Amino acid sequence: ADTRAWWKEAVVYQIYPVSFFDSNGDGIGDLNGIYAKLDYHKDLGVDVLWLSPIYRSPHADMGYDISDYRDIDPQYGTLADWDNLLKGVYDRGMKLIMDLVVNHSSDEHEGFQQSRSSKDHPKRDWYIWRPPKYDAAGNRQPPNNWRSLFEGSSWQYDEKTGEYYLHLFLFKQPDLNWDNPDVRQAVWDLMKFWIDRGCDGFRMDVINLISKAEGLPDAPITEPDQPFQPATLLFANGPRVHEYIKEMNKEVLSGHDLITVGETPFTRDASELAAYVLPHNQELNMVFNFELMDLDSPGLGKEYIYREWKLSGFRDIICQWQSYRRSEGFWNATYVENHDHARAVSRFGIIQINGAHQLGLKNFPRSWGIEEYKDVASQNYWNNRAGGQSGCGHVGHSRCIVKKARDHARVPMQWESTDQAGFTSGKPWMRVNEDYKDWNATNQIKSESSELAFWKRALRIRKANNVLIYGDFVDISAGHKQIFAYMRSLEKTTALIILNSSKEEASFVLDEKQAWTGFNLALCNEASLRKTVSDVRLKAEDGPVLIKG
Numbered sequence: 001a002d003t004r005a006w007w008k009e010a011v012v013y014q015i016y017p018v019s020f021f022d023s024n025g026d027g028i029g030d031l032n033g034i035y036a037k038l039d040y041h042k043d044l045g046v047d048v049l050w051l052s053p054i055y056r057s058p059h060a061d062m063g064y065d066i067s068d069y070r071d072i073d074p075q076y077g078t079l080a081d082w083d084n085l086l087k088g089v090y091d092r093g094m095k096l097i098m099d100l101v102v103n104h105s106s107d108e109h110e111g112f113q114q115s116r117s118s119k120d121h122p123k124r125d126w127y128i129w130r131p132p133k134y135d136a137a138g139n140r141q142p143p144n145n146w147r148s149l150f151e152g153s154s155w156q157y158d159e160k161t162g163e164y165y166l167h168l169f170l171f172k173q174p175d176l177n178w179d180n181p182d183v184r185q186a187v188w189d190l191m192k193f194w195i196d197r198g199c200d201g202f203r204m205d206v207i208n209l210i211s212k213a214e215g216l217p218d219a220p221i222t223e224p225d226q227p228f229q230p231a232t233l234l235f236a237n238g239p240r241v242h243e244y245i246k247e248m249n250k251e252v253l254s255g256h257d258l259i260t261v262g263e264t265p266f267t268r269d270a271s272e273l274a275a276y277v278l279p280h281n282q283e284l285n286m287v288f289n290f291e292l293m294d295l296d297s298p299g300l301g302k303e304y305i306y307r308e309w310k311l312s313g314f315r316d317i318i319c320q321w322q323s324y325r326r327s328e329g330f331w332n333a334t335y336v337e338n339h340d341h342a343r344a345v346s347r348f349g350i351i352q353i354n355g356a357h358q359l360g361l362k363n364f365p366r367s368w369g370i371e372e373y374k375d376v377a378s379q380n381y382w383n384n385r386a387g388g389q390s391g392c393g394h395v396g397h398s399r400c401i402v403k404k405a406r407d408h409a410r411v412p413m414q415w416e417s418t419d420q421a422g423f424t425s426g427k428p429w430m431r432v433n434e435d436y437k438d439w440n441a442t443n444q445i446k447s448e449s450s451e452l453a454f455w456k457r458a459l460r461i462r463k464a465n466n467v468l469i470y471g472d473f474v475d476i477s478a479g480h481k482q483i484f485a486y487m488r489s490l491e492k493t494t495a496l497i498i499l500n501s502s503k504e505e506a507s508f509v510l511d512e513k514q515a516w517t518g519f520n521l522a523l524c525n526e527a528s529l530r531k532t533v534s535d536v537r538l539k540a541e542d543g544p545v546l547i548k549g
């Protein structure tokens with residue numbers, strides 16, 4: 001059986017601070033705004049708040065480009081505001097985790113300023129510098145053909161020292177050289193700074209990219225018409241990544257009762273992910289895997305391209321991870337949305353608890369012009385592909401942005417039906433989704449049949465029934481086209497969960513042979529289901545129901 005742990009049972013709520021709640025009318029969400037809404041989280045049943053980056057930053061990538069790891073960006077507040085927020089969180093029995101962005105820093109971080117100042121500066125090797133290459137015609141070329149994850153080359157030429165530096169994301173996000181022990185020590189120190197200040201753990205940004213392939217070789221030419229090639233295989237889950245995360249665990253994590261979740265994109269092989277999580281490896285508690293996120297896209301690096309998907313595809317991924325290497329202690333971080341993906345309701349037609357999504361918010365209208373898309377990734381994609389090199393196959397690039405852009409998850413939170421959805425008394429940094437007049441937290445708090453009410457109920461039932469957390473998982477959907485049905489059993493308790501993911505009524509027969517010995521907890525949703533065996537009718541509006549065996 002699984003070892004019990006608070007972080008396995010915890011409900012984690014991601015806050016995208018810039019869009020959560022603005023307390024001083026400058027149109028930008030802030031720490032005092034989060035403080036003002038803590039009772040909302042408590043009432044919802046949240047245990048842990050994860051704050052996307054709030055550190056000092058030029059905000060080239062919305063804070064995932066940090067210029068000072070030990071200070072709060074003035075747009076969010078001060079260290080004193082953070083301390084005050086932490087106290088408010090603790091007073092309500094909740095916990096607070098920070099976003100650790102250490103694969104790269106901002107190019108405005110003093111460490112990078114020093115590193116680029118001269119080839120002999122002691123911090124030169126804190127980043128990844130290489131001399132140019134020259135082609136047959138003597139033209140200067142980047143050290144290799146790696147494509148940045150935000151388009152273009154992964155290398156930026158720096159006139160000052162006549163060399164290139166590596167940036168897997170924006171040129172304003174130079175990659176740190178983790179092979180340099182001084183860099184690792186500096187990361188341990190900044191993590192301790194926040195732990196000593198009371199932080200309960202970390203969500204670790206692209207933590208599986210910190211070790212690059214020896215010699216930084218060219219990537220294979222998979223897109224001959226493109227100047228730069230996708231190179232994730234040469235920097236995802238690199239040769240020394242586990243050595244460094246083990247060192248992090250030994251030097252920082254192991255001495256504290258923290259929750260740690262690593263973001264590990266571009267990883268297809270399940271055992272690669274297991275290596276970060278299995279307790280005997282002493283690395284992290286969990287990782288975010290992207291298999292579900294990539295369900296509706298044709299493959300790695302093609303996030304913006306939409307591909308039709310089926311319930312069976314969705315179900316198979318969930319099922320695989322629910323019981324994957326459980327006996328060895330593997331633990332999942334289950335999610336269907338975050339600040340890097342469009343709204344789950346619009347992508348998968350289902351509701352997900354995350355940021356504003358316990359309200360069931362959807363993508364903003366396709367009529368919004370590209371100027372409304374504030375995400376640099378969307379802008380780069382549009383500018384790079386607007387040249388007609390349509391990578392979107394059948395319907396052209398616009399549809400992809402409209403369906404898949406990260407911006408959809410980043411619009412201001414819809415608190416009320418009042419002006420600017422009650423997010424700010426000023427001009428919001430990003431346009432508010434006009435559907436806020438109907439779709440807002442205040443309306444849903446009042447209604448028992450709202451998405452918010454559904455989540456409150458579901459989280460309460462989850463907290464009250466460990467079978468839903470630790471129970472052995474069995475998929476009993478039998479390939480049903482509409483239904484996702486499964487059972488969980490723990491000691492003497494068995495739970496039956498039947499989910500109809502379609503709008504039509506569906507019938508589902510509990511097959512006698514399936515070791516089905518009765519259940520003492522049944523949850524279902526939506527359409528009414530007829531359970532032939534005992535002819536019990538479960539109606540849609542009932543939502544999660546409790547049936548004592």
Ligand SMILES: O=C(CO[C@H]1O[C@H](CO)[C@@H](O)[C@H](O)[C@H]1O)[C@@H](O)[C@H](O)[C@H](O)CO
Pocket residue numbers: 061064065101149169205206263265303339340341406
């Ligand atoms: O995988 C990542 C990494 O995201 C992390 O790292 C990125 C760089 O720090 C940052 O932009 C993201 O916000 C942060 O979550 C995403 O960039 C993803 O590829 C992209 O969103 C396409 O779906």
Ligand SMILES: [Ca+2]
Pocket residue numbers: 022023024025026027028029030075
């Ligand atoms: Ca503000």
